[in-house]
Amino acid sequence: MQQSITDFLSGLSKSITQGFIEHGGIGNSIGEGIEKLRKKLFITVVAISLTATGFFLTLWGIASAIDAMFTMRGLGFVLIGSIGVLTGALIYKK
Numbered sequence: 001m002q003q004s005i006t007d008f009l010s011g012l013s014k015s016i017t018q019g020f021i022e023h024g025g026i027g028n029s030i031g032e033g034i035e036k037l038r039k040k041l042f043i044t045v046v047a048i049s050l051t052a053t054g055f056f057l058t059l060w061g062i063a064s065a066i067d068a069m070f071t072m073r074g075l076g077f078v079l080i081g082s083i084g085v086l087t088g089a090l091i092y093k094k
Contacts, residue, residue, distance in 0.1 A: 013038055059084060 016034075059080050066076030 063077040063080040066079065067074065070076070
């Protein structure tokens with residue numbers, strides 16, 4: 001299902017780009033720019049999603065280890081979440 005949605009969106013963007021190129025009202029340079037931007041945006045989104053997944057799994061592992069060591073019954077997750085929120089707030093403030 002997810003692959004079919006991705007294929008649909010990819011085909012849609014390719015057809016829009018091809019339409020820009022074929023109808024002369026918009027030059028080839030704009031069509032090529034859109035194609036490059038589309039590829040760059042896709043690569044950026046994939047990189048961000050992989051990084052976020054890794055960060056989440058790392059925090060989950062740390063919180064699980066804290067819970068297992070001290071049998072805190074979920075408090076480890078709260079502590080790691082609080083640290084994450086505070087870190088995010090400090091980074092945003094800068």
